[in-house]
Amino acid sequence: MHRDSDRHKLFSRRTAMLAGGKALLLSALVGRMYYLQVVESERYATLADENRINLRLLPPPRGRIVDRFGIPLAVNQQNYRVVLISENTDDVEGTLRVLGSIIPISDGEHRRILREVRRRRRFVPVTVRENLNWEEVAQIEVNAPDLPGVMIDVGESRFYPHGEETAHVLGYVAAVSEAEVTGDPLLELPGFRIGKAGVERIYDLALRGTGGSSQVEVNALGRVIRELSRQDGQPGAEIALTIDFDLQKMVTDRLAGESAAAVVMDVHTGDVLALASTPGYDPNAFNKGLSTDDWKTLVSNPRTPLINKAIAGQYPPGSTFKMAVALAALEKGVISPSATIFCPGFTRLGKARFHCWKRGGHGNVDMTRAITESCDVYFYEIARRTGIDRIAAMAERLGLGRPLGLDLPGEKDGLVPTKDWKRATMDEPWHMGETLISGIGQGYLLTTPLQLAVMTARLVNGGYAVTPHLTRDKVSPRATTPRPAPRYKSIGLSSWHLNIVNEATKAVVNGPRGTARRSAIKEEGFEMGGKTGTVQVRRITKAQREQGLKKNKDLPWKYRDHAIFVGYAPVHSPRYAVAVLVEHGGGGSTTAAPIAHDILLEAQRRDSARPGNTPPVSQADDSPGAAVKKG
Amino acid sequence: MATNGLSRAQLTLRQKLWQVPWLFILLLFATAAVGFAMLYSAGNGSLDPWASRQMVRFGLGVGVMIVVALTNIRLWLRYAYAIYAVTLLLLTAVEFGGFIGMGAQRWIDLGFFNLQPSELMKIALVLALARYFHAGSMEDVGRPTFLLVPLLMVAAPAALVLRQPDLGTALMLIIGAGAIFFVAGVRMWKFAVVFFGALGAAPVAWQFLRDYQKQRVLSFLNPESDPLGAGYHIIQSKIALGSGGVFGRGFMQGSQSHLNFLPEKQTDFIFTMLAEEFGLVGGLTLLGLYTLLLIYGFAISVSCRSQFGRLVGMGVTTTFFLYIFINIAMVMGLIPVVGVPLPLISYGGTVMVTLLLGFGLLAGVYVHRDMIIGRRGADEDL
Incomplete structure (x- = not known):
């Protein structure tokens, strides 16, 4: 037993050394914890918020354009579109097949949809078709039980009720090209439209308004959990033309x-x-x-439809x-x-x-x-x-x-x-x-x-x-003021x-x-x-x-x-x-x-x-x- | 003295029950309770799917632990090699019939339970080494040839685990065994030789690492180099930890964990979640509990009168320490990401069983602390 007591002594000595080493290592952990959670805490708290908080832009409705008597010439139309949310259906192909029997979906479209479904996250809606008419909307709603994952979505799109008759005055809106991106974050929103010609272009800033924003909490996949705060934007100004x-x-x-x-x-x-x-x-x-093709036809026409003569x-x-x-x-x-x-x-x-x-x-x-x-x-x-x-x-x-x-x-x-x-x-x-x-x-x-x-x-x-x-009024990007009597x-x-x-x-x-x-x-x-x-x-x-x-x-x-x-x-x-x-x-x-x-x-x-040129509509005062x- | 020891061996069950370190077990319960709370939070305020199952496992494990603690320690001495051999066999089996999980072969599907032999090996190796060194005299330990067998005992399972590949477990086996060598009295210079030898062999070993393992080491060295790839775990974990601050963001309020920016929050990264929700205070509390358990382990080991008991005690304590250190150091970005869970807290069955088996042995060492076992004790009658 003498030998065992030697062994025991050695064991105890070595154990003490081991314990010391472990204590040192644990202190290192504590030091690291202190560094991360006290010294660097604020930086990491900011990073955590950056992770979880997303700023979403809320596009303002574009201002209407009306004629001198208030007849609308450029309006925002409710645009019904059908979207597919792939996480809500077990069978994307099957859903598309049923949908295809209600509204025609071309093969090319079909491929595009499947490609987008694969590329996007499963909860992101993929647009199947835009500009649905009422009948199509009703048909889809009626067949909703057979169409899991299909939803009708309402957006706003610019509409010119009088088409060609006002084209050269109003111009048109279209998607923002890369060269046109300025500081305004609205311009980077997918699907945002800006004025490319005519009144739409020259008064674009006034018509555009300013975007609102919504702070949302998102998870790691980008899914919105809840809205934290919201700031409404300024809708675009309505512009009245002198045009009758x-x-x-x-x-x-x-x-x-x-x-x-x-x-x-x-x-x-x-x-x-x-x-x-x-x-x-x-x-x-x-x-x-x-x-x-349509663009080429327009450009090559000797009667120059795109030029405001x-x-x-x-x-x-x-x-x-x-x-x-x-x-x-x-x-x-x-x-x-x-x-x-x-x-x-x-x-x-x-x-x-x-x-x-x-x-x-x-x-x-x-x-x-x-x-x-x-x-x-x-x-x-x-x-x-x-x-x-x-x-x-x-x-x-x-x-x-x-x-x-x-x-x-x-x-x-x-x-x-x-x-x-x-x-x-x-x-x-x-x-x-x-x-x-x-x-x-x-x-x-x-x-x-x-x-x-x-x-x-x-x-x-x-x-x-x-x-x-x-x-009719003087239009600036911020406000419209009545035009002073001409001198x-x-x-x-x-x-x-x-x-x-x-x-x-x-x-x-x-x-x-x-x-x-x-x-x-x-x-x-x-x-x-x-x-x-x-x-x-x-x-x-x-x-x-x-x-x-x-x-x-x-x-x-x-x-x-x-x-x-x-x-x-x-x-x-x-x-x-x-x-x-x-x-x-x-x-x-x-x-x-x-x-x-x-x-x-x-x-x-x-x-x-x-x-007295008083308009027939109730706008006598202005x-x-x-x-x-x-x- | 011999009669005293003998009488200890013949303690009645009731006497033994009195000897069980109940305070130690209370600390275990407290630590496990922290784990249940974190798993409840990880389940977004629900016992499902993790907390409830973990409780059941813990309950079963505690039963096993007490049975182990009450079992005559000579029995463990006698079957130490057998247990080691069976575990090694199982480990070899996962090379072939193993279940593919988490990108590495680690499990044997027993139908009702996925067994990870590499976890069991941590205990089996402690038992085998303890028995081996128990039988050797101090002079034996001084002979390099005497060390060949125990080195092989470590090398065999470590090699198998590395093949799986599971770097974390292999490291734990090697370092845990090293600690036993150390307290058994192996000379310091021998450790130095092995250490520098390993350092020299590191470039060679690098060639044998799998790509993802290399990636982990590289991304540890510079996590910001690939924030969405390999470095993602570390960065998100540090953000979560740091944003917890001193007092944390509140129970179930951790945005990093609950919005899934933090990966594996119920298993390997559960400490991060604790530190995010309870801050520095929460992290230190858990470390405090661990430290108390470790101190208990040291005290039990040192107070034991048999070399086998002492070595088993230190082996278990060191293994427990390695779990703690590797896991926390990993989630805090101090060492590369290796798959080592946080003991008693992380969700996982085999780890819980392994740990409670180990703690059962530790408690057994305490119960039988005064039993004197001769160098040939394994062959003696019980």
């Missing part, structure tokens, strides 16, 4: 089938009542996602420019209104001949007749006397040559040539022949239909620098000169020899004035002229003349200005003037049908008519 939808529809219908544009505006306030460009496109298709189409103004030339000449004093110029059908400048549209010539014409009958020789002569720079200055005072600040994206400058301009861009001196050509609105001159409408408005509103706008500056024209020109444009339509006399408005008090324009898009060689000119309708579409008409009504107290342009439409008097006749008549009828009457 009924007039807009009438104008669009009237232009249908042509590649054309028309602008109707209030000559005093600058309210744009209608702005149309045909052909249009279906803005709803962009929201749903356009197929590549009213603001982005640039055309020589043709004879509608003659008022500007006349005013410039009168202001410079190079001709008196009653002085006549002899028109033999052409004029000479050096060796070149400049032809009048009327082969035999007009004989002796004074200014009124020259405008009424659109004598080219008269304007060659007074343009020569006035000089291009004077003409250009007048054109710019009338609103040509630069954007007018309409609240639509993509407004084009147009072009009013000057000597300096030519030297700067072409490095060549100006030729007198170019002044002559400019005198009849051809050559380098380019205008948009909107600019022509504004020019017309400025001629008939007493010479005030009216500018166009599309919204447009005078463009400094003598009322005597204006009167001469306006009397002449009255006679264009109402005089016995006016170029647009066949389009006169017969209704008493509704009479319109205006000016026709026919723009040549091809050069006419001497040989062709000698052979005899071909009729427009015998030419291929793209070589036919553009038809233009600018007009206003009523003549006794002008209120509406209109510019109509029909691409390759033939003559201004035969094609454009009748359209302007219909538009101006309708505009006035709608006006007198509602005394009537846009109040502003209109002041103007």
